[in-house]
Amino acid sequence: MGGGDGALTPPRWLRWSWVAPAAFLLVFLAYPLVVLIVTVTRTSEGALLDRLASPVIWQVTALATVQALMSTVLALVVGLPLANVTSRYRYRGRAFAQAVVTVPFVLPTVVVALAFRSVVGVGPSQGFWIVVLAHAYVNIAVVTRIVGAQWAQHSGDYELVARTLGATRTRAFIDVTLPSLRSAIAASAAVVFVFSFTSLGIVLLLGDASTRTLESQVLRQTSVLLDFPGAAATALVQLVVVTFVLLLGAAAARRAPARRSRPVSLRPLPPSAIGRAAVLATAGIGMLIVLVPVLALVITSLRGSDGWTLTWWTSLSSIDAGTTRLAPPAAAIATSLVLATVTALLAALVGGLAALTVLTPGRPRLVALIAVVPLGVSAATLGLGMLLAFGRPPLDLRASGLLIPIAHSLVAIPLVVAVVAPGVRSTDPRLASVAATLGATPSRAFWTAYGPVLRIVMVASAALAGAVSLGEFGAAAFLGRAASPTVPVQIVRLLGRPGEQSLGVAAVLAVILVIVTLAVVLIVDRWSAPARSSVRAPATVTP
Amino acid sequence: MTTRELLTPPRLAVEDLALGYEGVTFLTGVSLTVAASEIVAILGPSGSGKSTLLGEIAGVVPIPAGRILVDGTDVTTEPIHARGVGLIFQEPLLFPHLDVAANIAYGLRRHGWSKAAAAGRAGELLAWLGLEGYQRRRVGELSGGQAQRVALARALAPKPAVLCLDEPFSALDADLRRRLVTDVSAMLREAGVAAIHVTHDEDEARAIADRVIELSSLGRPR
Incomplete structure (x- = not known):
């Protein structure tokens, strides 16, 4: 509701909805980042320059850049054909294929890493290419969803025009289709690059010296070398690179010609048998690529040296820890569930209020924009900043157990805003005016207009925040207490120990994470389905 | 009929065509010829298969049965870009x-014109349309009428033998439509193209065309 368009004045409380999220972001995002920067600059000048001049940072930056570029290219090579077949054609099983292709993205990275280990076996399972493969695997969904959404808007009429003007099929694709997808491709490539560049869980479990990232370097510097200024310098370099790439992506996306969006219309399969087979085969191969690692993971959780076994599943309550101290796996599940619940409530509350600012006139609506900032700040940077700001006297919040849910909320808030804000915006503000003319107070009118959509998007976004918390590794590794690890942290610890029991139990935990995560995503999908309308517009030359 | 007309094949001949789209058949046995510089308007209510007829002629919609001939050559199985x-x-x-x-210039480039030659021709066509100096404009800045004129120039530039117009004025307001109908009719005749114009508006059909035909009279219903 803009101030000038004659719409209803929002209820008084709504005009103050920006205060809580702004305060939260200020205290838990801005303050730790400031502390991080101050720590870097306060280090005696020589030391900071030494660290920035140290070849290690730049070697790691170069390694991570090459790795992230390769991962991005591979994700695009696999993702673009899948975007085409899962978002444009009408055939039985399309929705299922689209859902399956999304699975890797919602899987915790630690689970993906373990699944890849299960596929390639325990032997030479580490190195550059396996990391690149795993990164591409996780990010297929980023490409298929972002590019697919734009491709689905594409009726194919422009290509037909080009064809009638003498362009061959390939030529029309290059001249017309690709330019119209350029912004989506650039946007998704930027996201994939940033994800691969700042990867931690996959790099720790599948990587070697050739795949270090600045993120893993930060973890090493804080937990092994105890070099906090060095870690802060590394995090700063990463922050700069990530910001630069995201800005590049945003710039490329903005250059795209504005086009009004229209309802997605699925087209029939190509008339020729070859075309038909190509579409279906691409969808089938895509699903296979996604499902094989997950199946391998399930098999690992059910196999010992003597064949099939349920031993790993039954040893969840206590594990033969030998000399290392290890909490029982079941306790890790409980810890993760509690943290996920707190995160869901916190992120939905803060993110929901931030999203509502889009309804208020003037500057407060900036809060909705600012709430997306944590996307660009990696978990390790966030974790390190919070550790420096709240992890030691005079302000030690670690004992309160709130640091992890707060960090997870920061990671999840951009998602909450991304789900809630469009839902709120899609509601016709005149509904509130109508309610008011019928005698509703401002608050009552607000709930009459926005209540129905808010009920749906708030539950959906809270569940998503919970799923993020369940799978998050970086911040949990930084901020967690040794005695009560989360499931992803426990998986990494188990894999750090030798023995088939460690691998088996880790696989069991990973399978449980997969089941819980998929259950959450499926429920969210079902729950929010009625909110999305699936209007089918007539195809091109319909009679 | 003159001897010349008897000896030269029509620019477009549609023979015994079935009109079908996504499993629905509207008409069978559709036959029609259009001569060079002739404009034929096809009338019919929405959903009667007009767009399908154009789609099949242009190669955009698969042809269930029948033949399409352009200048006497069978193009029924030719790909879209090679039909003219x-x-x-x-x-x-x-x-x-x-x-x-x-x-x-897009179609000219696809037909082997050099960049400079295509740009020059584009300039001429713009002048012809009364849109001098519009070369560098972004297409989003054009009005509805200007955009449809540019689309017409783009379609005519590579000198197609046949031009299909699928209710090209239906998105424009009535006043603009009247003016454009006159202009377009003159341009089509000048270009020497065989034009098929489908519409559900009888006045528009009479204003633009040499012949007006009811779609249902072209074939047998199914």
């Missing part, structure tokens, strides 16, 4: 990432 049939949709569908001149 242009198509104009209800919306101009100008390529949003190209400027006005590049849109018009």
Whole structure:
């Protein structure tokens, strides 16, 4: 509701909805980042320059850049054909294929890493290419969803025009289709690059010296070398690179010609048998690529040296820890569930209020924009900043157990805003005016207009925040207490120990994470389905 | 009929065509010829298969049965780009990432024109349309009427033998439509193209065409 368009004045409380999220972001995002920067600059000048001049940072930056570029290219090579077949054609099983292709993205990275280990076996399972493969695997969904959404808007009429003007099929694709997808491709490539560049869980479990990232370097510097200024310098370099790439992506996306969006219309399969087979085969191969690692993971959780076994599943309550101290796996599940619940409530509350600012006139609506900032700040940077700001006297919040849910909320808030804000915006503000003319107070009118959509998007976004918390590794590794690890942290610890029991139990935990995560995503999908309308517009030359 | 007309094949001949789209058949046995510089208007209510007829002639919609001949050559199985049939949709569908001149030059470039020659021709066509100096304009800045004119120039530039117009004025307001109908009719005749114009508006059909035909009279219903 803009101030000038004659719409209803929002209820008084709504005009103050920006205060809580702004305060939260200020205290838990801005303050730790400031502390991080101050720590870097306060280090005696020589030391900071030494660290920035140290070849290690730049070697790691170069390694991570090459790795992230390769991962991005591979994700695009696999993702673009899948975007085409899962978002444009009408055939039985399309929705299922689209859902399956999304699975890797919602899987915790630690689970993906373990699944890849299960596929390639325990032997030479580490190195550059396996990391690149795993990164591409996780990010297929980023490409298929972002590019697919734009491709689905594409009726194919422009290509037909080009064809009638003498362009061959390939030529029309290059001249017309690709330019119209350029912004989506650039946007998704930027996201994939940033994800691969700042990867931690996959790099720790599948990587070697050739795949270090600045993120893993930060973890090493804080937990092994105890070099906090060095870690802060590394995090700063990463922050700069990530910001630069995201800005590049945003710039490329903005250059795209504005086009009004229209309802997605699925087209029939190509008339020729070859075309038909190509579409279906691409969808089938895509699903296979996604499902094989997950199946391998399930098999690992059910196999010992003597064949099939349920031993790993039954040893969840206590594990033969030998000399290392290890909490029982079941306790890790409980810890993760509690943290996920707190995160869901916190992120939905803060993110929901931030999203509502889009309804208020003037500057407060900036809060909705600012709430997306944590996307660009990696978990390790966030974790390190919070550790420096709240992890030691005079302000030690670690004992309160709130640091992890707060960090997870920061990671999840951009998602909450991304789900809630469009839902709120899609509601016709005149509904509130109508309610008011019928005698509703401002608050009552607000709930009459926005209540129905808010009920749906708030539950959906809270569940998503919970799923993020369940799978998050970086911040949990930084901020967690040794005695009560989360499931992803426990998986990494188990894999750090030798023995088939460690691998088996880790696989069991990973399978449980997969089941819980998929259950959450499926429920969210079902729950929010009625909110999305699936209007089918007539195809091109319909009679 | 003159001897010349008897000896030269019509620019477009549709023979015993079945009109079908996504499993629905509207008409069978559709036959029709259109001569050079002739404009034929096909009338019919929405959903009667008019667009399908144009789609089948242009090669955009698969042909269930029958033949399409352009200048006496059977193009029924030719791919879209090799048929010499242009198509104009209800919306101009100008390529949003190209400027006005590049849109018009697009088909020329596909037909082997050099960049400079295509740009020059685009300029001439713009002048012909009364849109001098519009070369570098972004297509988003054009009005509805201007955009449809540019689309017409783009379709005519590579000199197609046949041009199909699928209710190209239906998205425009009545006043603009009247003016454009007169202009377009003159341009089509000047270009020497065989034009098929489908519409559900009888006045528009009479204003633009040499012949007006009811679609249902062209074949047998199914």
